[in-house]
Amino acid sequence: MEAVTITLNGVEVSGYAGTTILDLARESGVYIPTLCYDPNLASTGACRLCLVEDERSGALHASCVTPIAPGMTVNTNSPRVVEHRKKILELMLASHPDICLVCDKGNRCQLRKLAAEMGIGLVTLQRIPQNDVIEEVNPFIERDLSKCIMCGKCIRVDQELVVEGAIDYMDRGTMAKPATLNDMPLEKSECTFCGACVAICPTGALMEKDRIYTGTATNVVTTVCPYCGCGCTICLGIKDGKIIEARPAVDSPVNRGALCVRGNYGYDFINSPQRLRQPLIKVDGELQEATWEEALARVADGFGRIKNENKADALAVFGSSKCTNEENYLLQRFARGVLGTNNIDNGSRLYSAASRTGLGASIGYAGTTGSLDALERSKVIMVIGANPEISAPVVAYAIKRAVRFKGAELIVIDPRDTPLTQFASLWLRPGVGTDVALLNGLARVIIDEKRLDVEFVTRMTDNYAGWAKSLQNYTPGHVEKVTGISKKNLQAAARLLAGAEEASIVYGNGITQHVTGTGAVAAIANLAMLTGNTGRRGGIFALQRENNAHGACDMGALPGFLAGYQSVDDAQNRQRFEERWGCSLPAEAGLSALEMMEAAREGKVKGMLIMGENPVASFPQPALVKKALSSLDFLVVTDMFPTETVKFASVVLPAASFAEKEGTFTNFEGRVQRLHQALEPVGDSLPDVEVLFRLAEIMGSPMPYASHQEVMEEIEEMVPFYRHVAYADTDSMGMDWGDVESNSLGTRRLHKGLFPSGFGRFSPVEYTPPVDVSTDGYPFTLMVGSSRYHFGAGSRSSRSFRLSRFSPTAFLEINGVDAADLGIGDSDTVKVTSAQGELSTTAKVSKTLPQGLLFMPISFPDSPVYELFNTVLDPQAKAPALKSCAVRLERTAGDG
């Protein structure tokens, strides 16, 4: 590209053609004041404060939208510029109230900052009265339009970054304002309360509502959001040892200045009065407060006794996909090295085991193959069995940006109407549980029409012929019969996917939580390989429910694998760890999560350590889990809250929250990001790393680490693909280990790293009719999924003040025709019955749900939807089918 030279305040500087004066000035260290400019948004030149003078022509230009031109002689501070800038600012102040003294924006107000900078005091211009506060009942955002300066940042961040479109300008001239459709309150609009507009507002016009702690943050700590698998960077504002606000990090490559409602408002569970502050010991059936010494001695004694009286395999350890990499690494060392058992698993078993197994077998790498950037660059994106708008919001933002601004085409495959369907060029609604047939059908069309990536398939994969043969039955006609997707639509989707230069496939729990999950994941991998989209370009994006699901598995909190997916039955692998740890390790693969519970019920497992998980709420058949936990001789739980599981514990150890500890999380992309401690742990609670150190020492096998850094260094040494993550360098922005292998994004992971065997392997997958859909006597198929304002089993989000207040109860979505047939109206109480159990909830009539299908959110501890589920396991992934089940429905009471 050609360089253009201009004179900037008397100095010659050059930039690429197309660079704006503002960007060049910032690069050259010249300050130009701005209000409406933001590096993450397209510039509009709305506020005119960035005016500069071209001394050659005498023209005043808004520097944020004016590209440099050869020979320009720019003065950023000429008397004319200063005069105009001051006048513009005075006009803004003339329609802005003088209430800075009591405005919560305080010194963060950019209008006030600029006024001070330019020496503008009280304005003598005639006042222009402005619109006032808008009455709203939501607990998140407060709009005071009298402070609005019409910079349009809120509108642009909403439309360009989050791509929600809830607000735009309304009316004209002095009446103009940002407004929702029909000027409704935010809670009645499309607004998702992601808070991006509040974070970007330069004045106090958009403010956070209902804050528990007020005041101005005196310190900001940058760390990683503890909710979903996206791993957004958040900046926690601290004052007097309390978090008073959370803001998105503007320069994070993951979330780029946006968060979701959970990330923005959900952090306050750490201040919940229900936090456990003291270790508890069960005495005569009652949990009583104790000191750490007493509690740990009791744990050491309990585990020691069981280990001596039985085999070590009478013990089991359950790690957490919410805890850090270091915690999970030490936990598996504790289980294997100290307790001597491979009975270790983690919470992601419930939602991503199918992903690990399916992808591991096909592409040899158990996770997402590309970065969010690669996703956003894709020309075609297929979303199957996922509702990222809810479960992984920043992934949805990236998809929507790709569609709206980069010309990508979106295929949504989902029986339910999701927020993404309105962006889709093609929306297929297959029958629940028929994904494998659909995916095979797509592959078959691509092969029949010779649209496959022949070069990729021949050079990079094997078993193509065998697999292609297995697709024989999946003719479009047959697929239509099974899935209900017409031949025409099937072909259209196949052509779109195969025709794109870069295509990505995004899938989530709608795939992995079915009984056939592993097979469906393999079918997705087949499709990606067939079209040559596995990370070299495009990729497979496996959404993870929890923040560190990826990391917990990478760290070996798995029954069959040591850290780094090194199989435990391989003596060489064991030897490496044995030498490092100086102890011998058990050779036989241990029990997976659900097997542990079964073994506990049968009395084979007698002692259990549960770190940061709540199986009573998150497992199917809570009654059986309770039975299992109460049959244990000894149960230790470390948690932040007195969860349903804690009630069964012999010893409870209070754990520190994400904001109270150091460590790293690995997001769904595989990006390792570092946490920074913002607060001291509440009460006597401790980070799980510290708990494990102490416990190992008491049990006579101390772990010789002096610091976190040493743990991470050992992880780097022992886990091949964390080798480049130098802990010291893993700052808040994270380090994407794929990048290290090759600086070129185009060749990330896949060519060298991804196919460890050198080849991706096509594996035939046969469609089997679903067992988790409606049957005789249970005429409805109930699907469950996440809800926007809650998360996981709900133990944190239900303790977040604003989230729980805005969306306090569960509901059941039902098609209008079905509802009318059963005489069910909106807000009626209904009873949902499955072969396993029943529960009561409130009906919500939906316009978009197809007949015969019901939907219910998980995450509400009061309506434990998993009561309805059976413990059918995916035979390969050993994960329970937790996506759908067959139910019947009756109305029990009317509204109120």
Next chain:
Amino acid sequence: MAKQKKAPRVNLKQIEKIITGYRGQKWPLIPMVEEIQEKVGYIPPESIPVIAGALGLFPSQVQAVITFYEQLYTEPRGKNIVRVCRGTACHVRGGKTILKLVKRHLGVDEGETTDDMEYTLETVACIGVCALAPNIMINKDAYGNMNPKKVARLFERSGKE
């Protein structure tokens, strides 16, 4: 005047048909909403999401354009548009009183439409016949030298039974 305001039934089918006519066109929003207004009489708010969906825009964006332009309406308008001039010449010749009288006769305020959908009352800055001030326009006809009697006659004559 106790007549119920007729809740206009929005014919979304008709609007959808108009929208289809613009498929594949560049910058179709403004001509599209103009055509809807011409055929339906106004742009029903219910049609905004439909328009937005067809054009790949957000409903709020469509609303932003419609509310920006004075000549686009999201409320049904009367059969007759009454414009009372509020220009300088009319003002000094009693335009303010004329406006008050018209309001009283029609029973509506500025910018409003009578319940029977006969009249919509608006004001204008000047209609260019200052020599005849004070002036009123009804649809395309100008009425000059207005006085209370004339106002009364005007609305009785064209009034309803």
